[in-house]
Amino acid sequence: MNIGEAARLSGLPPKTIRYYEEVGLVKPSRAINGYRNYGDRDVHLLRFLQRSRSLGFTIEEARRLISLYEDEGRRSEDVKSMASSRMAEIDRKIAELQSLKRALADLSERCHGDDGPDCPILEEISGDRTGR
Structure with missing residues (x-):
């Protein structure tokens, strides 16, 4: 899906999504023409970021939360x-x-x-x- 569709499904503006890509939080694939191609996992990650940011977590804290979320061996105390x-x-x-x-x-x-x-x-x- 394109960035507009990802924005609609995630509730984030395209500008924010581009920023998250710029800082390495999301990494959509690229089509042959160079356009971003967002998948379901990317949209899930964007929603995760939107919710963590709405709770007041910084970008770096959101990055750490993503890391913990993706780590099945995480400790909930962290x-x-x-x-x-x-x-x-x-x-x-x-x-x-x-x-x-x-x-x-x-x-x-x-x-x-x-x-x-x-x-x-x-x-x-x-x-x-x-x-x-």
């Missing part, structure tokens, strides 16, 4: 360790976002939001505590 590391990173990002939200809430509360020029939000962003 996969669980990757998932645990990803969850810890997500927790770190959530804490960072919550801190940002608290800072913005504080600034928003201190801003009068009227037709006057004073704005603690802009003062904080500019680093100017004097009002200009």
Whole structure:
């Protein structure tokens, strides 16, 4: 099948599929005319990549997950360790976002939001505590 059909079946845009090929995650065969020829295994792999990326795994982590998936002698603890590391990173990002939200809430509360020029939000962003 061509890249358009592979894109439709995998739910990924052709540009992403070409990128995955460029970084060596998928290796479709080539027809005599040079066009990519995707098989069922390629589409399965593309779906696997789409799902792993949607769970927040990086390209290199997705590469490792593919390797583990294809290794019948894999240890599930290796996969669980990757998932645990990803969850810890997500927790770190959530804490960072919550801190940002608290800072913005504080600034928003201190801003009068009227037709006057004073704005603690802009003062904080500019680093100017004097009002200009």
